[in-house]
Amino acid sequence: MKIGITCYPTYGGSGVVGTELGIELAARGHEVHFIAYQQPIRLTTQHPQIFFHEVTVSQYPLFEYPPYDLALATRMAEVAEIYELDILHVHYAIPHSVSALLARQMLAAQTNGKARKLPFVTTLHGTDITIVGADRSYLPVTRYSIEQSDGVTAISNYLKKVTLQEFDIKNHIEVIYNFVNCDTYRRDPNAADRRAEFADKDERILVHVSNFRPVKRLCDVIEIFDRVQKKVPSRLLLMGDGPDRSQAEWLVSQKGLRNKVEFLGKVDRVHEKLSFADLMVAPSEMESFGLAALEAMACEVPTVGTAVGGVPEVVEHGRTGFLAQVGDVEAMAAFAIDILSDEKRLREMGMLARWEAQAKFCTTRIIPEYEQFYVRVLERA
Ligand code: GMT
Numbered sequence: 001m002k003i004g005i006t007c008y009p010t011y012g013g014s015g016v017v018g019t020e021l022g023i024e025l026a027a028r029g030h031e032v033h034f035i036a037y038q039q040p041i042r043l044t045t046q047h048p049q050i051f052f053h054e055v056t057v058s059q060y061p062l063f064e065y066p067p068y069d070l071a072l073a074t075r076m077a078e079v080a081e082i083y084e085l086d087i088l089h090v091h092y093a094i095p096h097s098v099s100a101l102l103a104r105q106m107l108a109a110q111t112n113g114k115a116r117k118l119p120f121v122t123t124l125h126g127t128d129i130t131i132v133g134a135d136r137s138y139l140p141v142t143r144y145s146i147e148q149s150d151g152v153t154a155i156s157n158y159l160k161k162v163t164l165q166e167f168d169i170k171n172h173i174e175v176i177y178n179f180v181n182c183d184t185y186r187r188d189p190n191a192a193d194r195r196a197e198f199a200d201k202d203e204r205i206l207v208h209v210s211n212f213r214p215v216k217r218l219c220d221v222i223e224i225f226d227r228v229q230k231k232v233p234s235r236l237l238l239m240g241d242g243p244d245r246s247q248a249e250w251l252v253s254q255k256g257l258r259n260k261v262e263f264l265g266k267v268d269r270v271h272e273k274l275s276f277a278d279l280m281v282a283p284s285e286m287e288s289f290g291l292a293a294l295e296a297m298a299c300e301v302p303t304v305g306t307a308v309g310g311v312p313e314v315v316e317h318g319r320t321g322f323l324a325q326v327g328d329v330e331a332m333a334a335f336a337i338d339i340l341s342d343e344k345r346l347r348e349m350g351m352l353a354r355w356e357a358q359a360k361f362c363t364t365r366i367i368p369e370y371e372q373f374y375v376r377v378l379e380r381a
Contacts, residue, residue, distance in 0.1 A: 001374060002031045004079055006072065006100070007091035009040040012211050013291045014125035017155070017178055018091035019043050024181070024367045026050045033079055037068065041268055053079050069095040069102075076103035080118045087374050088120040094132055097122040097145035119150035119381035121374065124173075126155070126288030126309070127215070129163050143167045151377040153370075156310030159288040174373055177313075178289050179366035182358050185298035187350070188275035195276040198262065204234040204340045207277040207301070209270055209292040210284075212242030219244070220283040220329050222251045224304070225261065227333035232340045235260050237277070239267040274299040278346065279336055285326055287311050293321065298357040300350030304336045314361075320353040 003025060007018025019040040022032040026049040033051045034040060043052065055075045057066045076088060076099060088103065090096035100120040107116045122145070132138055146152055146169055153176045154160040160173045188194075199205050206225055210216040218238075225236040238248070238261065245263065252261045267273060274280075280296035282305035287293075290311045293303040297314075303321035305311060315321040322335035339346050359365075 001025075001087065001371075002033070002083060002085045003374070004033045004035055004076060004083075004085045004088040005091070006035045006076065006088070006096045007040060009034075009036045009038045009043075010211075013178075013289070014092040014123075014128075015040055016042050016291060017123075017125070018089075020179070020181070020363075021089075021091075021367070021370065022050065023047070024179075024363050025370070028367065028371070031083070033083055033085060035072070035075055035079055037072075041266070044268060051083070069099045072096070073099040073102035073106070076100060077106045077118070080107060081114075081116065085118060087378060088118055089123065089370075089374075090120060091123045092125050093122055093128040093142050093146060094138055097149055098141055101145050101148050117381055119377050121151040121153065121377055122146055122149040123176075124152065124154045124159055124163055124288075126159060126286070129159060129166065130286060130288065130309075131215070134166060139167070143169060147171055150381055151373060153373065155289045156313050158310035158313065162288075176369045176373065177361055177366060178291050178294060179361050179363050180294050180298045180357055182298050182354075182362045182364075185271045185295050185357075186275065187300040187354070188272075191276035194272065198237060199235040200233070202233055204228075204232055204278045205276065206234055206236045206279045206281050206336070207239065207273060207296070208236070208281045209239040209267075209295070210242070210282075212240050212244045212248070214244060215285045216242075216244070217283045217285055217326070218248045219251055220327065220332075221281050222248055222255065222257070222261070223329040224281055224283065224333045224336060226255050226257060227329065228336045228340065229257070229260055231337045234278075234340065235262070236281075237262050237264055237273060239264050239270060239273065241266050270295060271299065274301055277301045279304060279340060280321075281305070281332070281336070282311075283326070283329070283332055284308060284311075290314050294357060294361055297321075297353035298361075300347070300354045302339065302346070302349045302353050304332050304339075306332075316356070320349065320356050 008015040019042040280303040307323035324331035
């Protein structure tokens with residue numbers, strides 16, 4: 001198949017999923033065309049079946065807000081026509097599904113026998129429904145573009161339920177879980193040298209990966225770590241960047257933790273760090289899925305986090321991690337101290353986490369689900 005993919009190219013779960021999906025589809029023989037305003041951050045490898053098409057938004061003094069959605073729709077239609085795309089797959093509804101809808105209509109309306117079909121699939125990721133999409137200024141158009149999609153998927157049962165409830169949508173929503181490549185994401189028994197760059201042998205390594213937005217509760221990560229390091233010698237590695245970074249840096253200094261906490265910035269090879277980590281800390285206010293927890297699980301790293309949204313579909317409390325109420329840093333720290341103090345249980349839980357990631361969320365299982373979904377959409381279109 002020839003598949004167009006649009007996602008946010010920056011550091012964020014939906015962009016990561018969209019990009020990794022394209023890479024996996026290309027590896028399975030499909031031709032993949034990414035259409036976005038910059039090359040996706042995870043698109044680091046060259047592949048003869050992968051193409052990137054940049055969307056440029058013309059500036060004009062009249063435009064206080066340059067219309068990216070229109071430029072995107074135009075580029076989607078152009079790429080679909082020139083490269084004869086079979087299907088377009090957009091990640092994150094706003095504004096991508098609206099642009100896709102416009103591109104589909106533009107192509108269908110072409111005259112001189114040039115009209116062509118461009119069915120599109122919208123994958124809902126979370127904040128496009130729960131925060132941004134629920135805003136009155138976006139809700140009607142988001143609902144309309146979801147209803148007009150030729151296929152809709154959600155990344156967890158939780159997100160499907162919320163979408164049906166809050167948006168009162170009548171379409172079928174297919175749940176296709178997020179995935180992880182279990183060959184790339186795995187524990188590395190030979191990582192001692194790389195591990196030694198961050199911690200002494202007797203220290204544990206806690207990690208957190210996110211875009212440092214308020215929803216991730218980065219300061220709770222610091223609060224949890226502060227309590228843990230008082231009982232268990234440990235270090236904290238923070239991967240990502242975003243609006244809450246300076247507040248977190250201030251808290252780290254206030255607590256005298258500067259020599260134990262490292263801000264690594266936007267790391268593009270996250271698996272290299274996860275492969276020697278001991279515990280993922282994910283105390284989010286809301287997560288429709290929790291991709292960072294899944295990537296950690298594949299590397300035999302259990303998660304201590306919050307029982308919100310779709311997280312319990314990924315992390316099983318007491319088996320592959322520990323889940324507490326939002327803001328309960330005492331409980332999360334206590335869980336972390338317990339598990340980090342018991343090497344045997346920590347490793348057993350890590351192995352269970354890996355087993356679960358392989359059984360339920362591995363690319364070999366999930367990518368065919370997307371392929372079959374595309375086929376069904378194309379048959380109906
Ligand atoms: O969490 C974010 O701020 C980023 C956001 C996105 O769309 O980029 O993440 C959402 O999609 C991820 C990939 O499907 C999910 O793993 C995250 O749980 C989800 N975030 C939220 O629901 C807050």
